[in-house]
Amino acid sequence: MTATTTGTDRTSPVSSRTSRTSAELIRAEEPVLAHNYHPLPVVVAAAEGAWVEDVEGHRMLDMLSGYSALNFGHRHPALIEAAHRQLDRLTLTSRAFHNDRLAEFAERLTTLVGQDMMLPMNTGAEAVESAIKVARKWAYEVKGVPADRATVVVASDNFHGRTTTIVGFSTDETARTGFGPFTPGFRIVPYNDLEALAAALDETTAAVLIEPIQGEAGVVIPDDGYLTGVRELTRRAGCLFIADEIQSGLGRTGRTLAVDHEGVVPDLVLLGKALGGGIIPVSAVTGSREVLGVLGPGEHGSTFGGNPLAAAVGTAVVGLLETGVFQRRAAGAGTVLRDGLTDLVGRGVLGFRARGLWAGVDIDPAIGTGREISELLMARGILVKDTHGSTIRLAPPLTITDEELRTAVGTLGDVLTRG
Template identity: 80%
Template sequence: MTHTTLAGPAARTSAELIRADEAALAHNYHPLPVVVSRAEGAWVEDVEGRRYLDMLAGYSALNFGHRHPALIDAARRQLDEVTLTSRAFHNDRLAGFAESLSALVGLEMVLPMNTGAEAVESAVKVARKWAYEVKGVAPGRATVIVAAGNFHGRTTTIVSFSDDETARGGFGPFTPGFRIVPYDDLAALEVAIDETTAAVLIEPIQGEAGVLIPSDGYLAGVRELTRRTGVLFIADEIQSGLGRTGTTLAVQHENVLPDMLLLGKALGGGIVPVSAVVADRDVLGVLRPGEHGSTFGGNPLAAAVGSAVVALLETGEFQRRAVELGAVLDSGLAALVGRGVTGYRQRGLWAGVDVDPAVGTGRQISERLAREGVLVKDTHGSTIRLAPPLTITEEELTTALGALAGVLG
């Protein structure tokens, strides 16, 4: 990892910066005590020069690693041209981005936004508009069905249909119009659908819940049920998509194409926030000028980086790497079951690992791993998530698995 040192204020230590963060920032996160100052590939470096293997990759925002050369080059070239126009004008990068992204996923139109939560909010608005104008739902009555254990973001509307009290508590009143059914339960979903249902919104794999993978046939069943009942199927692939699970999209493991696809995180290449709602014209066509927008959505810098991300995925290299290295991850985790691990769920280069409470909480294991130079993050108390960059090498992955075995005792 090479870098240059810029002149400026006297450097502060990790401890000093952590204290400054705690004094100056709202405490809406509980980060591990690691202060990253540089990164490249699968590695990050703190302000004291300690190196860490990044096994989280920004919750899949860094699928292509830190500072991937093709993505950095696309950003640098665009910085020399134009970075923002707003959608008050056209720009010369957006059409190409939309065309290539549509072709990659097999849908017709793109609604560009910035964050994953914005994509989800946009999809809810589009689904409601579609329900009123196309399906004929009575005004103000449209409902959206979601799954228990979901994580789609933290806006007030999105936490309205969360069952995570940490995300919800103290933030009401909540937005009506949502129904929660058990995840991976087609019978419950069928019962919940009625004449007011605009859409079913689910994660093909529930990430925040601990990388929960549904039963074989569930996604295909959701697709068949929504098609039969005249309901939109919205797949939130913000974490699961763009190569993470060994296919471009996680729904492709069951050869499913949803009506609306939500993308984010890795779409910005770890450089800028980029998200998108992708759907056919008969769905996204319900939006008209003035009804929805975003000042930064579809900006030229985002479009340039997004286009470079699509170009990487078009080669199929990263999907293949997720399959091949996913087998290494699976084998390594299987060897730890009964040795500090009570179970795990894995698809491609993504896993939720349940830690035996006798050896520590998920947070404690994450802290121990950080001291060994490996970064992961806990969720729901006893689970840690592994989602390394798709650029990680087999040797690096094996090193991380060895470190995990070591801290489990």
């Protein structure tokens, strides 16, 4: 199976079949893997472009793309080539030394997202934790907040990761219960509510941390003007605006960043998932020199953050986005997705929210839960994942073709009407 720049063909990858079936492999995991996700009962063994193949050789269209980590599809040739080249030269130095790939990565990424500096990390949660540390230090050193009194304002129904600090300000009880005591210093306000946000800001506020579009909550898109309002309120309050673009950024919504839809420039932008091209975990905190410049040598670190392999792959990802091809593709294909979903409203779909190639689809609970619908789609060769209740998320690779999108939405319609 050979991926083109923006699409995929339908030839099969190298045989993925093994001596054990999917059921046998899933059973083998149970005694040795601790629970985290609740995966669908499919065992993927090979993939290319927008398609995956399980161990029995069944081909399925990937409409989740690793929660946006695979924006460019599985094994995009330019990204695989960049990884191979770097694997033959140098993979890791740690930040104890400089490496010859990091400067270019930092220069091109900051230019792409309109910021001055970047702090390279690995996972999205690590980027969020790093941004919280930076915001607090900035509050003490620049804003003049008294020691240990800095607060960060977040939104209800947020999803920023799974660390103990982050779940401490989650409103999802499944994420919180049993993991306390939690880190103090956070205030939670309703999402998409500028009045509530304004009331929560005071002289101790270091930052407002929000997702421009809430992914885990079901692709919740705020009202037009909300992000502009957040930017204005944070300016007035003399605090930072931190945009978590880990899922929404890097082309997913039809722009490089979701905040670009309102022309807003946050103080810090958090990136991850797609930044690693589906090959290696790569994340980054990007921001202004005035903010990221508060960090001094030895005050923060990450053994693998900014490693040569990550920098090489990340630079190749930036190279794909610098062309604008993928942003335009997401915007154009997003119209196809929205049109297809609109036709399903009233026919098993109660409603949906979509921007670019990202949609949260609310299924009529009388038909099934999100999990049940996901399993029915899996049986028909379409991979999606449920979120809350009867909501499913659609986030296909930006390389998907219009024909493949129509196939996926058509199959959803068949499942909703025929079971």
